[in-house]
Amino acid sequence: MKLTIAIAALAGIATAANAGITINEILGNGPGNDSEFIELYNTTGASVDLTGWSIELWESDIDNPNYGSADAGAPYALSGSIDAGGYFTIANAQAQALMAFTANMTFGNNSIENSSYTVILRDNMGNAIESLFMTDGDAGDAANDAGTGIIADSTVGPDGTFLPAGAYRLGDGNASWGILAFSQTPPNATPGSANVPTPGALALLGLGGLATARRRR
Numbered sequence: 001m002k003l004t005i006a007i008a009a010l011a012g013i014a015t016a017a018n019a020g021i022t023i024n025e026i027l028g029n030g031p032g033n034d035s036e037f038i039e040l041y042n043t044t045g046a047s048v049d050l051t052g053w054s055i056e057l058w059e060s061d062i063d064n065p066n067y068g069s070a071d072a073g074a075p076y077a078l079s080g081s082i083d084a085g086g087y088f089t090i091a092n093a094q095a096q097a098l099m100a101f102t103a104n105m106t107f108g109n110n111s112i113e114n115s116s117y118t119v120i121l122r123d124n125m126g127n128a129i130e131s132l133f134m135t136d137g138d139a140g141d142a143a144n145d146a147g148t149g150i151i152a153d154s155t156v157g158p159d160g161t162f163l164p165a166g167a168y169r170l171g172d173g174n175a176s177w178g179i180l181a182f183s184q185t186p187p188n189a190t191p192g193s194a195n196v197p198t199p200g201a202l203a204l205l206g207l208g209g210l211a212t213a214r215r216r217r
């Protein structure tokens with residue numbers, strides 16, 4: 001028994017160490033027509049080549065006939081590298097203009113949809129490195145990988161009865177998430193720079209557990 005537990009623990013550590021790159025922040029439905037970006041964060045002490053990596057977005061509304069299909073222009077093929085302890089952003093032009101940053105890669109408008117979706121980060125071997133389920137809370141909506149149900153590594157939402165505009169880890173690489181405000185009054189998005197926990201975000205967590213890192217079907 002003890003041996004089994006020890007092996008499981010080691011396996012867990014190995015998985016975390018292998019991942020290294022984490023989905024750190026996402027804004028899918030923000031000010032303007034739709035400011036959108038995804039931020040990755042390198043938790044390791046070495047630069048990582050993202051060539052061949054991809055970000056998938058899967059339609060996750062059970063009442064949508066496209067449930068389980070790739071959203072918008074997904075998957076998004078990544079290129080370039082991410083520095084040790086650094087960030088990598090993919091964003092639409094509007095988000096870059098509004099938030100005054102230059103993304104590592106640019107995608108088109110409406111690249112992240114505004115109802116339940118599942119984000120999967122995949123490495124150059126096709127391994128699922130991490131998954132994030134953003135949900136509007138409707139019964140039946142579910143995290144999935146091309147239509148096959150998964151238990152997402154993280155689930156965020158709903159925000160009231162809506163899909164959260166976005167989500168950010170409460171500190172880079174933190175296991176817990178806060179919800180980004182649609183208005184981009186605090187808590188503000190920080191594409192390409194450190195995530196800063198805010199009292200507002202922590203209060204959200206304390207009140208309703210609206211954002212969690214818990215696994216959910």
Ligand SMILES: [Ca+2]
Binds near residue numbers: 060137138
């Ligand atoms: Ca829904």
Ligand SMILES: [Ca+2]
Binds near residue numbers: 028029036113
């Ligand atoms: Ca959107």
Ligand SMILES: [Ca+2]
Binds near residue numbers: 059061064113116117
């Ligand atoms: Ca959806």
Ligand SMILES: [Ca+2]
Binds near residue numbers: 025039192193194
């Ligand atoms: Ca950030």
